Amino acid sequence: MTAIFPCVLSGGVGSRLWPLSRQDRPKQFLPIFDGESLFQKTCKRVQGNGFQAPIVIGNNSHRFLIGEQLDEIGLSAASIILEPVGRNTAAPAVIAALIAEEQADNALVLLAPSDHLIGKENIFLDAVKAAEEAADKGEIVTFGIEPSEPNTGYGYIRLKSGQTTVRAVDAFVEKPNLDKAEAFLADGNYVWNAGIFLYSAKSMIAAFAKHQPGLLAQAKAVLATRTEDLDFTRLDVSEFEKLDDISIDYAIMEKADSISCVPVNPDWNDLGSWSAIWDVLGKDADGNSGLGDTRFLQSRNCLAYADDGLVSVIGLEDVLVVATRDSVLVAHKDKAQDVKKIVDSLKAEGRGEVDAHLRSYRPWGYTERINAGDRFAVQSMMIKPGQHLSMQSHMHRAEHWVVVEGTVEITINGEARLLTENQSAYVPLGATHKLHNRGKIPVRMIEIQSGTYLSEDDIIRHN
DSSP: OOOEEEEEEEOOOOGGGTTTSBTTBOGGGOOOBTTBOHHHHHHHHTOSTTBOSOEEEEEGGGHHHHHHHHHHTTOOOSEEEEESSOOTTHHHHHHHHHHHHHHOTTOEEEEEESSOEESOHHHHHHHHHHHHHHHHTTOEEEEEEOOSSOOSSSOEEEEOSOOSSSEEEEEEEOOOOHHHHHHHHHHSOEEEEEEEEEEEHHHHHHHHHHHOHHHHHHHHHHHTTOEEETTEEEOOHHHHTTSOOOOHIIIIITTOSOEEEEEEOSOEEOOOSHHHHHHHSOOOTTSOEEEEEEEEESOBSOEEEEEEEEEEEESOBSEEEEEOSSOEEEEEGGGGGGHHHHHHHHHHHTOGGGTOOSEEEETTEEEEEEEEOSSEEEEEEEEOTTOBOOOEEOSSEEEEEEEEESOEEEEETTEEEEEOTTOEEEEOTTOOEEEEOOSSSOEEEEEEEEESOOOTTOOEEOO
16 A cells, blocks of 8 residues: 655745734644644644655744644644755655655655645545556656636646646746736636645655756755654754755756646635635625624625734725734735735844744743833743743843742742742742643743843753
């Protein structure tokens, strides 16, 4: 039986979904689709039916998010490969092939982005099944989305004429202008390029050997440096940086001979903007979609998102309102793609709202900023059952802890005791301290920091 190794690519950011999507929690990890994220839906989609445990390739800075979200849906990955820097899709494609080949001689790899929504998963899985035979025979199979409109935001694949389920590819076509997109739709032999591929590990490695021998050699050199760290696989930064920053389309698909495509219509959306989010959400009688605590009055075809608090929309049409605790976006739906321009300008100004949410995830739980000034910072903390923070001290700040839920073991200057709800403790400047949740429920605390320097790099770890 053929072994299919799903490789879930999770390195993107999705800046057009700012302010909800940010560097530290990009769009694939946002739990706004029936309480699940796109990453979780992608991983669940490729379970059973001959699929092996997934290989996840993601950004090193998202490692705890990846682990947390897999735990939430009760899944384990075969490998979680941490990319020290982004290197597009060609390098992950061949790295996944090399890893899969280690596991099975006849391994197939299903390379899939983690930030796409597929509404009709059974149709997609049927397409994967239909592509297996071609992939077994050495074809590199891509999945083309049957176009519903002359969309100028996607690359296209031109198919050779024929009525078979798996069709030969004639060419890959860049994003067209509107006139060309309308011509493609009328032609009937063009499909959207979804960036999803099925291939045998051996055939992809052979394709790299022929068309990208340098990248293949460097990928092997990178894998030779791998080390295991908990559930993660780390790669040497200096070796990884030598990999070419190139897409699988440019590196292989436009050069290789045995390329085929399965046209499919699985209700696919890459959710590249807030207007695309509105498209897939449920709506009221006036076409409005609300996420969180939202209200609409005399408004039509609007989207409102409330991260914290209430968002009300009155007398508007075709407007997007996205409110997080530290940023608010208001835009016409026709201008949804221009959110990236705001993000680019904020980056140029060095604004932190682009990179970080107020909540930061850690292996032991999370912290969430409440308020801050020149000499103080207040944050909430959640420590998961059985988890602990490292023994540490600070040179420039003291801390005060107040427990609001659960019981935590605190150690200050070697003295351990329990702290429970409505109890507090003071940690003097320079004192060694540690927090450990030995209980069965999460611990929730308020931490007040005071001192002359409050940045996170003022931490001396003692174990």
